[in-house]
Amino acid sequence: MKKSESTKLNILQKGMAYAAAYGLYSISIGKIAAVTNMSRTGVISHFANKEDMQVAILAYTEDEFKKQVVEASVDTDALKHLNNFQQRWLEWLNFLDTVSPGQQASCPLIKASVEFKASPHCLVRQFMQDQHIRMLNYLTKLAVNCQTQGYFSYDNEPSIFAYEFYGLYTGHVVQTSLIDTPALTITYKKVVGNLIERYMR
Numbered sequence: 001m002k003k004s005e006s007t008k009l010n011i012l013q014k015g016m017a018y019a020a021a022y023g024l025y026s027i028s029i030g031k032i033a034a035v036t037n038m039s040r041t042g043v044i045s046h047f048a049n050k051e052d053m054q055v056a057i058l059a060y061t062e063d064e065f066k067k068q069v070v071e072a073s074v075d076t077d078a079l080k081h082l083n084n085f086q087q088r089w090l091e092w093l094n095f096l097d098t099v100s101p102g103q104q105a106s107c108p109l110i111k112a113s114v115e116f117k118a119s120p121h122c123l124v125r126q127f128m129q130d131q132h133i134r135m136l137n138y139l140t141k142l143a144v145n146c147q148t149q150g151y152f153s154y155d156n157e158p159s160i161f162a163y164e165f166y167g168l169y170t171g172h173v174v175q176t177s178l179i180d181t182p183a184l185t186i187t188y189k190k191v192v193g194n195l196i197e198r199y200m201r
Contacts, residue, residue, distance in 0.1 A: 008046045011036055013099070015057035016064065020096040021103035024054055024124065025115035055127050061108050062131055068095055070138070078145035085142060086192055089169060090185065093176065106177045110170055136162045143199070153201045161199055168192055 001009070014035045018027055029050055033040045047053040069092050073084035096105040109131060116125040139162035146152040152161075172188040 004046070007038075007042075011038075011043060011046060011053075012057055012060035015053070016061045016108060017099040017105075019057055019061070019108035019111065020105035021100040023115050024057065024108055024112045027054060027057070029053070051123050054124050058109065058112060058124065058127050058131070065092060065109070068092055078142070078149040079151045082142045082146060082196065086165075090188070093173070104177065104180065107173055110173050136166060139165050146199070150201065152199045156199050161195070164195055165192070168195065 011032060015027065015032055018031065018035060027050075029040050029044050032038075032053070033043045036043065043053075044050075047056060069085065069088040073081060073088045075081040075084055093105070093107065096107065097103075099105070109128070112124060113128045113132065116122060116128065119125050136159070140158045143152060143158035143161040147154055147158065152158075168188065168191055172184065176184050
């Protein structure tokens with residue numbers, strides 16, 4: 001890896017950690033320069049502007065999510081795949097805690113979807129809208145595969161399952177950012193288990 005590539009990778013890694021702890025909206029060139037021990041000029045030389053850097057941080061975060069959660073969950077058995085995914089999705093929050101030590105980290109992707117709600121035409125919000133669609137499509141595909149393999153009933157709509165599942169997870173992320181107790185994770189697992197059971201044949 002070239003030095004410029006490794007430098008940009010370091011910026012994105014530190015940017016994801018900062019966004020997990022404090023949110024993407026508050027990120028600035030100066031703050032990233034501080035956490036990477038670089039000059040402001042050194043940081044901005046890798047991006048067109050601040051917004052371009054923010055989008056790059058989100059794209060890097062989504063790539064990490066794919067590696068940590070999506071790719072690690074794959075199984076030829078559709079129900080095992082779904083259960084692997086829901087467990088890995090929970091562990092994603094633990095992973096973010098490790099990259100933001102000493103801070104109560106949360107998912108930068110979910111945070112950004114709320115932080116940029118009032119900025120409908122900015123590139124960050126557009127990225128998040130596309131990412132949201134990708135996530136719902138992926139969750140829908142998991143449900144379709146469960147139908148195809150005979151686990152889920154054809155009486156239920158896979159896209160509704162995806163909507164419910166995603167809603168439960170985002171609600172869990174919000175609650176754990178406010179109340180730090182293991183009981184919430186136990187409750188979340190029970191609720192998701194009930195959701196899956198409701199869609200079974």
